[in-house]
Amino acid sequence: MKSSTKSLFVLSCLTLFTAATPLAHADIAVGVVLSATGGASSQGRPEKNVIDMLPPTLAGEPVKYIVLDDATDPSLAIKNAKKLISEDHVDALIAASNTPSAIAIAGVAAENKTPHISMAPFTPAPAQFPWVFVVPQPAGLMIEAILENMQATGVKTVGYIGYSDSWGDLCYKTLTSLAGKYGLKVVNNERYARNDSSVVAQALKTKSLNPDAVLIGAAGTPAALPQITLADNGYKGKVYQTHGAVNGDFLRIGGKGVEGALAPIGPVVVYKDLSDSDPIKKVSADFMAKYSKAYGDGPVNAFTTWAYDAYLLLDKAAGVALKTAKPGTEQFRTAIRDALENHTAGLVGTNGIYNISATNHNGLDQRARVMVQVKNGQWRLAK
Numbered sequence: 001m002k003s004s005t006k007s008l009f010v011l012s013c014l015t016l017f018t019a020a021t022p023l024a025h026a027d028i029a030v031g032v033v034l035s036a037t038g039g040a041s042s043q044g045r046p047e048k049n050v051i052d053m054l055p056p057t058l059a060g061e062p063v064k065y066i067v068l069d070d071a072t073d074p075s076l077a078i079k080n081a082k083k084l085i086s087e088d089h090v091d092a093l094i095a096a097s098n099t100p101s102a103i104a105i106a107g108v109a110a111e112n113k114t115p116h117i118s119m120a121p122f123t124p125a126p127a128q129f130p131w132v133f134v135v136p137q138p139a140g141l142m143i144e145a146i147l148e149n150m151q152a153t154g155v156k157t158v159g160y161i162g163y164s165d166s167w168g169d170l171c172y173k174t175l176t177s178l179a180g181k182y183g184l185k186v187v188n189n190e191r192y193a194r195n196d197s198s199v200v201a202q203a204l205k206t207k208s209l210n211p212d213a214v215l216i217g218a219a220g221t222p223a224a225l226p227q228i229t230l231a232d233n234g235y236k237g238k239v240y241q242t243h244g245a246v247n248g249d250f251l252r253i254g255g256k257g258v259e260g261a262l263a264p265i266g267p268v269v270v271y272k273d274l275s276d277s278d279p280i281k282k283v284s285a286d287f288m289a290k291y292s293k294a295y296g297d298g299p300v301n302a303f304t305t306w307a308y309d310a311y312l313l314l315d316k317a318a319g320v321a322l323k324t325a326k327p328g329t330e331q332f333r334t335a336i337r338d339a340l341e342n343h344t345a346g347l348v349g350t351n352g353i354y355n356i357s358a359t360n361h362n363g364l365d366q367r368a369r370v371m372v373q374v375k376n377g378q379w380r381l382a383k
Contacts, residue, residue: 027062028318028327031084033095033105034119034307038072039194042220042249043303044097047119050307051094053294059319061327066090070101072194077101081108091318091327092336094310096120097303098219099167106132113330115317115337117310119303121244122170124361133313133340133361135306137266137351137368142243143174145264145369146215149382151182155213155238158184159206161199161226162217164191171217171242187211194222203229213237219244221253228257238262243369248299251377261374262382266351269300269372270381280367284350299379302351309349313356316344 032051035044051065066088070077077096084090085108093109093116096102102120106128109116113131121136150158160175162168168191179186187209190202203226206214214237216226223245230239241250241263251258267274271284287308288300314336320343321335340356345363347354352368371382 026327027064028058029064029066029088029090030058030314031081031088031090031093031095032065032067033070033077033080033084033093033101034067035072035097035101036069038070039222040072040098040101040220042247043120043244044069044072046247046301046304047097047307049295050291050304050311053290054311058315059322061318061322070096072098072101074100074104078104078108081105085109085112085114089328090114091332092117092314094119094307094314099170100165103166113337114333115340117314117340119306119310122166129361131337133356135309135313135349135351135362136302137243137264137364138362139170139174139242140178141364141366142264142369143171143215144178145371146240146242146262147175147178147182147184149262149371150184150213150238150240153238156184157209157211157213158186159188159190159209159211159214160186160217161190161192161202161206161214163219163222164193167219167244168217171215175215175217192226194218194220196222196225199226199229200233202226203233203235206230207233207235211237213240215240215242216245217242220247221249224250224254224258227261228254231257243302246372246379247301247303251299251374251379254374255377259374259377263372263379264369265302265372265379266305266368267370268305268350269302269379270370271300271350273381279348280350280352283348287350305350309351309354312347312349313340313344313354316347 034047068080095105099120099122102118110128110131116132118134124132192199227239241261243265246265268284271281274281317336317339320339325331325335345355352364354363356363372379373382
């Protein structure tokens with residue numbers, strides 16, 4: 001066989017072999033932005049624990065998680081997201097621990113066409129929506145559970161103390177838009193910053209109006225401050241927290257001052273009380289076994305489960321995306337986005353069953369919430 005003919009034959013064989021062999025993939029790179037420090041550290045630290053315990057593969061392929069701390073600062077969150085995309089060339093983002101940072105990152109993700117799975121609840125702007133998927137339960141779904149409980153227990157008037165940021169705005173807007181449906185009157189709108197050390201003025205103004213209940217639109221350990229202050233100043237009505245407050249650090253900081261607090265949360269927090277036939281119970285029990293093995297037994301932390309559900313969604317989407325594109329490419333990022341939107345319906349997470357679609361990038365329903373109450377220093381299923 002002549003040399004040129006032989007070379008052509010070898011090239012043809014290699015071409016046929018390559019066509020018959022699955023594409024070799026580079027490592028998948030996932031950028032993670034969370035609040036390991038700052039006001040939302042009680043949310044970010046357990047989320048980092050989850051990232052650290054995840055398997056070294058995603059959809060069967062090697063994965064590299066690049067974790068950056070935004071120090072609960074949206075401006076630093078933007079800087080981190082830009083670095084992860086432009087320098088580390090990540091295929092997807094899991095971010096962030098708090099709503100203001102998540103909103104900030106969503107703009108960067110959309111601009112750079114990088115899929116973004118948020119661990120904090122918010123509603124993406126229309127321009128961001130195609131690239132943003134939100135794991136936690138929407139504020140409307142959870143606050144409506146609070147209002148249902150208020151109505152059922154005879155509450156007529158509601159006071160509000162919330163963060164002076166986008167999470168506080170979202171909670172207040174949702175509360176006031178739904179209150180009339182449940183025969184409730186919202187009597188005030190007091191705000192405070194996440195790093196404030198006193199809310200005495202806000203608590204006294206609220207108490208003076210004598211509302212039947214107070215909703216605190218906050219998250220993490222700073223959510224305990226208004227409730228403690230209300231209790232110290234003799235308020236005797238019901239106090240409701242949002243799902244952003246349900247964690248062990250809130251109980252530790254609040255102590256007896258947050259006893260009796262009511263809040264909506266994903267069923268994973270009380271998974272032992274779920275029916276054995278509930279598919280969420282099995283996923284939650286499996287997660288808690290893994291987490292407890294790595295970090296020891298303790299109360300279920302909602303923030304850990306949002307990080308884990310983000311992983312479950314990305315794992316399934318990556319499996320679909322790998323069939324058509326290679327990590328590190330624009331095609332792969334687009335394929336992950338498409339798979340999150342079109343191929344994750346029915347995924348059972350620790351917080352509910354996700355039915356994501358082209359018009360709903362969260363996909364959770366009433367199965368994703370229960371009402372819990374602080375009883376003897378623990379979050380327990382409310383009766």
